[in-house]
Amino acid sequence: MPEGDIVLRVARRLDLALAGQRLARGELRWGDLGDVDLAGSTVLTNLPVGKHLLTRLDDGRTLHTHLRMDGSWWITRAGEERGADRSHRVRAVLGTDRWTCMGRSLGMVDLVRTRDERLVVGHLGPDLLADGVDLEECGRRVRAQGDRPIGAVLLDQTVVAGIGTLYLAESLWAHRIHPLRPAHEVSEPVCVTARELMLRSADAPLPTATGETAPGRTSHVHGRGRLPCRRCGTPIAELQVGPPDKLRPAFFCPRCQPA
Ligand SMILES: [Zn+2]
Incomplete structure (x- = not known):
């Protein structure tokens, strides 16, 4: 995706x-x-x-x-x-x-x-990968979503733009945040981390001039359901976030990212 x-x-x-x-x-x-x-x-x-x-x-x-x-x-x-x-x-x-x-x-x-x-x-929030994006403002926009689960908020392109299910999972895992934690409680710099991970992927050299692969993408949790967490060995779990008509998977470690 x-x-x-x-x-x-x-x-x-x-x-x-x-x-x-x-x-x-x-x-x-x-x-x-x-x-x-x-x-x-x-x-x-x-x-x-x-x-x-x-x-x-x-x-x-x-x-x-x-x-x-x-x-x-x-x-x-x-x-x-x-x-x-x-x-x-x-x-x-x-x-x-x-x-x-x-x-x-x-x-x-x-x-x-x-x-x-x-x-x-025009409906989009700030582009996380734009030059000079105000990451503090991005964090404020995320926290302003109040009780909404952070997982759903990060996927909402009208809050901040660019994150999909992979960087949702990886950014929250990096900060040990459960995907259902209320957005207003999240003080960790998840937008900074999402931007860093996405830029690392975008900047990675391609194996061929026309290749479609994404060599800089690394997944610690995304798509690794039931496989051991790379940090603690606990089986990775998955839940659904987002509006009912647009549910998306959020992978997480139940031990590193407790509810
Ligand atoms: Zn873990």
Whole structure:
């Protein structure tokens, strides 16, 4: 599941291929955007905002995409797509004379005026991975959620943006905090830790130029249900957090992170 670290990594890779370059191809395969042709526009930047990505063009438009559960961007040299760009999974193709970037299984594609970007990302809290993000303010926003369980609060992108189930679990484990502890009781710097872990992942070198893996991601608790805690050996447990219609797993150690 892509979280802020993956989106930051994607944005950097897309910048290497596209920033400052004129698009030779700009195809969107998403609802009524199918007739849009972005070719001829120049890409200014790819800006990650939490788990969202804003690809700004020089014609005053912004392509807004979201990876959701399974999305990814695949980059090949132009002319070496070998039909991959025609896959039914591809939702966007942004290409220059040198590179072809294919957005596969994207969960969201929008085209908005750049001055209207807040329509698509204005609901988000501060981006934990943004340069100069005010981490003390992030901590205050988390504690201001009162009795809400900290696990649900960290997943709520309107409070702070970028954390998914992996960094929720890892950050709380690092500070020995139970996922159901009320947010107002959490004085530990969980946002600082989440940012550090995500940046460590985003900055880790990729094994190949086009690889999709996340080599800098390490999991102490996430996805390790019933396996021994790496700190105390107790079997890792799992509970569900979030609104009833959007429950997500929170892995934790019952001994290190007591209720
Ligand atoms: Zn433990």
